[in-house]
Amino acid sequence: MMQNNRNYFVAIALSVVIVLAWQFFYMNPRIEAQRQAEEVRIAAEQSQAATQSPATTTAAGSVNGALPAGAAPVSPEASREAAIAKSARVAIDTQDLIGSINLTGARLDDLRLKQYHETVDNSSPIVTLLSPAETADAYFAELGYIAGENAGSAPGPTTVWTAPEGAKLTQATPVTLTYTNEAGLTFTRTISVDEHYMFTIEDTVANAGTTAASVAPYGRLTRYNKPTTPSVFVLHEGFLGVLGADGSLSEHKYKDIEEEAVTNAKATGGWLGITDKYWASSLIPAQSIPYESRFSHFTDGQPRFQADYKGDAVSVPPGQSTTVKQMVFAGAKQVPVIESYEQNLNIPKFNLLIDWGWFYFITKPMFKLMDFFYRHVGNFGVAILLTTIVVKLLFFPLANKQYASMANMKRVQPKLEELKVKHADDKMALQQAMMQLYKTEKINPVAGCWPVLLQIPVFFALYKVIYVTIEMRHAPFFGWIQDLSAPDPTSFVNLFGLLPFEAPTFLHLGVWPIIMGVTMWAQMRMNPTPPDPTQAMLFNWMPLIFTFMLGSFPAGLVIYWAWNNTLSVLQQSIIMKRHGVEIELFKTVRNVFRRKPAETK
Numbered sequence: 014m015m016q017n018n019r020n021y022f023v024a025i026a027l028s029v030v031i032v033l034a035w036q037f038f039y040m041n042p043r044i045e046a047q048r049q050a051e052e053v054r055i056a057a058e059q060s061q062a063a064t065q066s067p068a069t070t071t072a073a074g075s076v077n078g079a080l081p082a083g084a085a086p087v088s089p090e091a092s093r094e095a096a097i098a099k100s101a102r103v104a105i106d107t108q109d110l111i112g113s114i115n116l117t118g119a120r121l122d123d124l125r126l127k128q129y130h131e132t133v134d135n136s137s138p139i140v141t142l143l144s145p146a147e148t149a150d151a152y153f154a155e156l157g158y159i160a161g162e163n164a165g166s167a168p169g170p171t172t173v174w175t176a177p178e179g180a181k182l183t184q185a186t187p188v189t190l191t192y193t194n195e196a197g198l199t200f201t202r203t204i205s206v207d208e209h210y211m212f213t214i215e216d217t218v219a220n221a222g223t224t225a226a227s228v229a230p231y232g233r234l235t236r237y238n239k240p241t242t243p244s245v246f247v248l249h250e251g252f253l254g255v256l257g258a259d260g261s262l263s264e265h266k267y268k269d270i271e272e273e274a275v276t277n278a279k280a281t282g283g284w285l286g287i288t289d290k291y292w293a294s295s296l297i298p299a300q301s302i303p304y305e306s307r308f309s310h311f312t313d314g315q316p317r318f319q320a321d322y323k324g325d326a327v328s329v330p331p332g333q334s335t336t337v338k339q340m341v342f343a344g345a346k347q348v349p350v351i352e353s354y355e356q357n358l359n360i361p362k363f364n365l366l367i368d369w370g371w372f373y374f375i376t377k378p379m380f381k382l383m384d385f386f387y388r389h390v391g392n393f394g395v396a397i398l399l400t401t402i403v404v405k406l407l408f409f410p411l412a413n414k415q416y417a418s419m420a421n422m423k424r425v426q427p428k429l430e431e432l433k434v435k436h437a438d439d440k441m442a443l444q445q446a447m448m449q450l451y452k453t454e455k456i457n458p459v460a461g462c463w464p465v466l467l468q469i470p471v472f473f474a475l476y477k478v479i480y481v482t483i484e485m486r487h488a489p490f491f492g493w494i495q496d497l498s499a500p501d502p503t504s505f506v507n508l509f510g511l512l513p514f515e516a517p518t519f520l521h522l523g524v525w526p527i528i529m530g531v532t533m534w535a536q537m538r539m540n541p542t543p544p545d546p547t548q549a550m551l552f553n554w555m556p557l558i559f560t561f562m563l564g565s566f567p568a569g570l571v572i573y574w575a576w577n578n579t580l581s582v583l584q585q586s587i588i589m590k591r592h593g594v595e596i597e598l599f600k601t602v603r604n605v606f607r608r609k610p611a612e613t614k
Contacts, residue, residue, distance in 0.1 A: 096147035097123050101173070103190075105182045108208040109344065114182065115145065115153075118170040119190055119202060121212065122146065122153035124343055126292075133487045133495045142292055142343055151317075152236040154294055154341050156214055158200070161227030161326045165196025174202065184208045197222035198329070210344025211354055218327075219334040227328045230304075230337050232296040233321035239267045240289045247477055248368055252308040252320055254285030255362045258300070262365045265308050267318065274309040283361050285320050286342070291483040293366050297340035298322050300359070342366075345483050348380065368481055375474040379404075380482055387484070393497055394490030397479075397569055401576050404471055405584070412581070417588055421456045479569040490572065494525070497569030501525045522564040525571045530560030532578035539585050 102113040105124070112124040124143035131137045143152050158167035168174070174190040182188045187205035194200075201217045220226050240250055251266040257280035265275055277285075281303045286295025298304045306322040329335050342354070346367050355363035369376045382403060386396035405412070428450060436443035450456075479485050485498040493503060501523025534556040563571050 093148050096145040103176050103180045103188050107184045116174045119174050120153050120155045154234050156232045158228040163224045163226040164228050165194040167228050168192050209350045212341040214339050216337045218329050220329040223331050225330050227326040229326040230324040234294050236318045255283045256280040258282030258361050270308050271310045276307045279305050294343040299337050370477045372470050372474045376477045379474050380478045393488040397573050405580050479567045494568050498567050500565045501568045526564045529571050529575040530556050532575045536578045536582050
């Protein structure tokens, strides 16, 4: 048994070392790099706004693999406002979106999210999602056609569409764009948008010629740069899609596509797109037209990432017309909004746009529960506390067995010490005597481990919810915690903000991680210190190690852990008292504050 315990603690120690190494040598440098990149980006935007220099280059209409995709390198001084002003546009103004449609190519390349700001300060700029091809951070969606037989010039990236004077796209007023080519084909595009983030594009192709014509629909999402947010193992950022009505989720990271493009098998139905931590854009092709798709990174001209598809050609008989309906999602990954699109618009598995992870069967219900509490109390921090109570209640029977086993182990501790003395020179006899004692006292020495193991997926699922779901972004708690998805902003290095300097990232340790460390220490002190020196050292140092380790974790997760530890201490105290076992924590506190008797001379 001693050997098993030793192995158990060694395994814990190795796990802690691995996590600490990952945190200090991987995550902290990436967090610091993200902070510096954000400062550079903000400075560049301020410089661009001041100079208002016009763009010096424009997107080219070259063809990559039968899809219009080329773009020339952009000027680093090109401001977003100047790029937008260069082309005729139709304004977009809805409940959640503001921007414009570029009539050149009918592109969605100017889109900002009204409900989300770049920082927790509501006076900061709102989040920009899509930007024109002439800017350094270009990101846009484009739907067009590839000409087939007798089609003439099909609308592509350089086609200038016509819109009614004063047209404005709102959730109540769709807009209609038209383009007529030299072959007598008239393309009438009706664009509508809901109150959130879904655009519906319905194209009617009328053939006024004397012969049948064919055109193939295409769509592409083009992006010049990867997100500035450091990628982490719990989150997928990059390309994804459900290709086919019965397809499974396909995911590819940016770095993988940079190494090798992915061409997907022909499918009918489904969707494809690009996802960030909180935002996404996706193309929903006509669900009845088979299409080929791919995820690519191009280096000709302007380097760019691209998710695109090309549908089978549709034939338009002379004197007749055909209609193609496609959709584009561009916005925030709000759980209820995404789910409503899947259900109401029949988009296969669209909820997978949100990365619920391997434990989705735990993660998603946990979010639903947390969201339920939030809608009643109006504070996600309080919702986390209430969700923790529910989780503790669900695990109450298992926790009772765990703490009862620990109480029984403590009760027979004197007998175990007697056996160690009796069989000090015979380890085999000691093992047999201990097993007989456990059998007589009806104690399972490993029973206390199972509840802990079963709660690990729950903890990971909660971490996933707090880190991934946009509902947690900039969600305040109380006091100084204004963003539950970000680390506690205070630090002991500058006396929690009293000293006028910023603490180094690797020494970042706020109030809540310290509270968590204290509660973890209290929970571990509920049990006696292991007699083995190595185990005792690990026992004593583990709260401090975890305190620093969680210093850069989301504040919501640290608050959960501190609250969970507190509830565990209360629960274990009640169970141990019921079993008539002295509580080590109270004994330790008494010893600390007990006055030593004066020494007699």
